Amino acid sequence: xxxxxxxxxxxxxxxxxxxxxxxxxxxxxxxxxxxxxxxxxxxxxxxxxxxxxxxxxxxxxxxxxxxxxxxxxxxxxxxxxxxxxxxxxxxxxxxxxxxxxxxxxxxxxxxxxxxxxxxxxxxxxxxxxxxxxxxxxxxxxxxxxxxxxxxxxxxxxxxxxxxxxxxxxxxxxxxxxxxxxxxxxxxxxxxxxxxxxxxxxxxxxxxxxxxxxxxxxxxxxxxxxxxxxxxxxxxxxxxxxxxxxxxxxxxxxxxxxxxxxxxxxxxxxxxxxxxxxxxxxxxxxxxxxxxxxxxxxxxxxxxxxxxxxxxxxxxxxxxxxxxxxxxxxxxxxxxxxxxxxxxxxxxxxxxxxxxxxx
Numbered sequence: 001x002x003x004x005x006x007x008x009x010x011x012x013x014x015x016x017x018x019x020x021x022x023x024x025x026x027x028x029x030x031x032x033x034x035x036x037x038x039x040x041x042x043x044x045x046x047x048x049x050x051x052x053x054x055x056x057x058x059x060x061x062x063x064x065x066x067x068x069x070x071x072x073x074x075x076x077x078x079x080x081x082x083x084x085x086x087x088x089x090x091x092x093x094x095x096x097x098x099x100x101x102x103x104x105x106x107x108x109x110x111x112x113x114x115x116x117x118x119x120x121x122x123x124x125x126x127x128x129x130x131x132x133x134x135x136x137x138x139x140x141x142x143x144x145x146x147x148x149x150x151x152x153x154x155x156x157x158x159x160x161x162x163x164x165x166x167x168x169x170x171x172x173x174x175x176x177x178x179x180x181x182x183x184x185x186x187x188x189x190x191x192x193x194x195x196x197x198x199x200x201x202x203x204x205x206x207x208x209x210x211x212x213x214x215x216x217x218x219x220x221x222x223x224x225x226x227x228x229x230x231x232x233x234x235x236x237x238x239x240x241x242x243x244x245x246x247x248x249x250x251x252x253x254x255x256x257x258x259x260x261x262x263x264x265x266x267x268x269x270x271x272x273x274x275x276x277x278x279x280x281x282x283x284x285x286x287x288x289x290x291x292x293x294x295x296x297x298x299x300x301x302x303x304x305x306x307x308x309x310x311x312x313x314x315x316x317x318x319x320x321x322x323x324x325x326x327x328x329x330x331x332x333x334x335x336x337x338x339x340x341x342x343x344x345x346x347x348x349x350x351x352x353x354x355x356x357x358x
Contacts, residue, residue: 107190107215121169123259125154130257137254138356141197158183162218173234174262180231181244181260187215187224188248201248202351239308242297243272251281251350277328291345
């Protein structure tokens with residue numbers, strides 16, 4: 001007889017996915033003898049450590065949301081309990097891993113337009129893509145699919161030009177950061193077109209979007225995750241970079257309608273941070289339950305945001321509310337101040353495609 005998993009994980013599963021609990025019980029029968037979940041589970045893309053001081057390092061996908069939702073729904077004491085954490089991860093493993101295709105899809109093998117190095121880095125094709133297809137912070141994928149020549153030309157450009165291949169075009173970290181942000185966002189658009197603009201790019205049973213596709217950038221094949229990581233590294237702990245990376249979902253930061261450029265990058269990121277504090281998928285306040293609700297893009301990078309805040313202010317002790325207050329403008333700051341003393345919670349990730357339609 002298959003044993004049932006228990007603890008906070010099963011309670012959260014019943015709360016958010018009640019019809020699946022029986023299936024999960026049988027699927028995760030680790031042994032008929034009731035052998036416990038091992039302290040550490042290694043699944044290649046990430047390792048889950050259930051020791052008292054362990055952590056978890058999943059990619060950005062449905063599993064992230066489920067783990068955070070489980071943690072949010074459990075009491076602090078329950079979450080500190082190793083058995084309950086092991087129960088909670090059942091949800092993560094089943095939804096994030098069951099049926100995942102291990103293969104990475106090569107999105108685009110661009111043929112270089114010219115074997116000669118261009119005289120300068122020209123992002124006008126990317127500017128055209130954004131100007132013609134970003135509408136009200138959403139993307140007109142129908143128009144993009146029938147007018148994808150500028151996107152193709154831009155991808156051909158960044159395939160052979162970049163900080164490693166042509167360092168003369170990328171003088172400092174601002175140039176590199178702008179390059180990697182734009183490359184990531186362009187790659188995501190190509191991925192959506194490859195999938196023919198589905199209802200979601202975060203479907204259950206598929207490898208995480210950032211690991212599922214790769215393209216040629218700066219002379220080498222990289223995944224979207226590699227580009228995201230390169231942008232974070234070039235940003236030097238500037239957590240606002242998270243608001244510049246659009247993962248093609250309603251729960252992600254919206255795609256900017258202008259390219260990121262080194263001379264205006266700081267101001268651009270500042271505007272995005274202000275805007276993020278106004279977005280319901282990023283920040284909400286539930287006064288009835290006294291909860292400050294945070295979107296997954298911020299919750300997942302919580303330590304990065306806290307580190308960025310400490311670096312800016314010089315303080316050694318800070319909360320996530322301090323971070324949000326620092327990024328908000330005057331009116332939104334007053335609104336956030338009404339959540340002082342509230343417990344933090346998680347906003348469920350809206351994985352629906354960020355599609356604009358008439």
